[in-house]
Amino acid sequence: MENPKLDDAPYLDLTDPGFSIRSEEVRRAREQSWFARTPYGLAVLRYDEMKEMIMHPSLRQGSYRWPAHNGTTGLWSQWWLRMMLNKEGADHARLRRLATPAFAPRLVSSLIPSFQALADELIANFEEDGRCEFQNAFAEPYATRVICALIGFPHDKSERLAELAVEMGYALGVNYAEEEPRVDAATAELFEYTQGVVAQRRKNPKDDFIGALINAAADKSAMSEQELFDMIVLSIFGGIDTTRNQLGLAMQTFLEHPDQWEHLAQNPDLGRQAVEEVMRVRPTVTWVTRETTEDIEFRGLEIPAQTTLHLFSQSAASDPKYFEDGFDITRKQKQHFGFGGGKHHCIGSPIARGDMAEALKLLSQRLKNISPDGPANFLPDSGNTGPLTLPIKFEKRSI
Numbered sequence: 001m002e003n004p005k006l007d008d009a010p011y012l013d014l015t016d017p018g019f020s021i022r023s024e025e026v027r028r029a030r031e032q033s034w035f036a037r038t039p040y041g042l043a044v045l046r047y048d049e050m051k052e053m054i055m056h057p058s059l060r061q062g063s064y065r066w067p068a069h070n071g072t073t074g075l076w077s078q079w080w081l082r083m084m085l086n087k088e089g090a091d092h093a094r095l096r097r098l099a100t101p102a103f104a105p106r107l108v109s110s111l112i113p114s115f116q117a118l119a120d121e122l123i124a125n126f127e128e129d130g131r132c133e134f135q136n137a138f139a140e141p142y143a144t145r146v147i148c149a150l151i152g153f154p155h156d157k158s159e160r161l162a163e164l165a166v167e168m169g170y171a172l173g174v175n176y177a178e179e180e181p182r183v184d185a186a187t188a189e190l191f192e193y194t195q196g197v198v199a200q201r202r203k204n205p206k207d208d209f210i211g212a213l214i215n216a217a218a219d220k221s222a223m224s225e226q227e228l229f230d231m232i233v234l235s236i237f238g239g240i241d242t243t244r245n246q247l248g249l250a251m252q253t254f255l256e257h258p259d260q261w262e263h264l265a266q267n268p269d270l271g272r273q274a275v276e277e278v279m280r281v282r283p284t285v286t287w288v289t290r291e292t293t294e295d296i297e298f299r300g301l302e303i304p305a306q307t308t309l310h311l312f313s314q315s316a317a318s319d320p321k322y323f324e325d326g327f328d329i330t331r332k333q334k335q336h337f338g339f340g341g342g343k344h345h346c347i348g349s350p351i352a353r354g355d356m357a358e359a360l361k362l363l364s365q366r367l368k369n370i371s372p373d374g375p376a377n378f379l380p381d382s383g384n385t386g387p388l389t390l391p392i393k394f395e396k397r398s399i
Helices: 024-032 047-053 063-070 075-082 089-103 105-124 134-151 155-172 176-203 209-216 225-256 258-266 268-281 349-366
Strands: 035-038 041-044 059-061 131-133 288-292 296-298 301-303 308-311 367-372 387-389 391-396
Touching: 041 047, 047 296, 047 308, 059 063, 063 075, 063 176, 075 155, 075 176, 075 225, 089 105, 089 209, 089 225, 105 134, 105 349, 131 134, 134 155, 134 209, 134 225, 134 349, 134 387, 155 176, 155 225, 176 209, 176 225, 209 225, 225 258, 225 268, 225 349, 225 367, 225 387, 258 268, 258 349, 258 367, 268 349, 349 367
Parallel strands: 041 308
Antiparallel strands: 035 041, 059 288, 131 391, 288 308, 296 301, 367 391
16 A cells, blocks of 8 residues: 555454454454554554564654553552653663663573472472463462562562552553552552562672662662662563463463474473464564654654554564464564564563573473363453463373
8 A cells, every 4th residue: 555544544443342453353454454543543563564663763652641541640650650661762771771781691591490490399289180270370470489589579479469460450451540549559569568678688789680770770870769669660560460471371372282382392492482482473462552753654654743553563473474374383483572672672571581481391391281171261352461260281291
């Protein structure tokens, strides 16, 4: 479409509770046009356009407007506006530069044994039973205890951290305004935990994630005390929620492709590639939001300033121009967008890739003949998605 007209573009109703990012409706829209109209602005559907848009210099992070859309001004809203995710320009670059050492490959490598030990412990709790509810038995405790290991919280706090992450997560739902009191209460408690950990760690320094952030904040002119706490809270909240959901989506995808599960069991070196393929076909973050900072022209389309753009990462990473149908962990693919891209690329992605790879490798080596054990319950298949419950059955694999 050389000179696309807005009114000619397909329309996708993202407010429909039944809308699915993986639907035939979206595939037809992608075939017709590189973009679609939505109640919230424009959706970008194809790989080339998303790859270019996510790096576009006239786009900024779009989620900063969420509190204003909901008329909220409480503790969570204040944190949301302050944190690195929603900063731009020099502030964003400064915070990202200071935080980067906390996510260094050296740190990820040092955590691999603890990821393996944790996965082994959790699997041992249910492998003799032949069935489990995967989210409760593995995905949530694994995601939470990985964060506990990362930040130095004792394991007995993991259950409460998971509860706080769920409570804070209501801020990202359509009923945020009504849920604001419970969201702010959870946010206050998490900040209290965080401040206690920082105070304790300053008395007993360690060369780890928290230690790296504390070192970055040693120069108050570089990173303020508030920015230090904000960064840690973001790591906890984001790390628990996305890892839990992505592990559940990985298991659900392997349930649909048991041959790939067996292939991973026999070839554990494919663990990292399995994570990439899962995040290509079934990412928990199904789109990323951007906003134009000025009037722009893109592929012949005039886009006014302050237009919201939803970059459909799941749709782009299954664009038939570059990707074959199906799920194959042995096939190297083009870059997916499960961790976003550009200057707002997920800073915690090295840790997420590492912990999920170890989990999937060990699960496949301990459980065989996996299959559903009743209906699963999922969040809406758009925005941030994942299983709420995922009952599975299996046989214990001989070691």
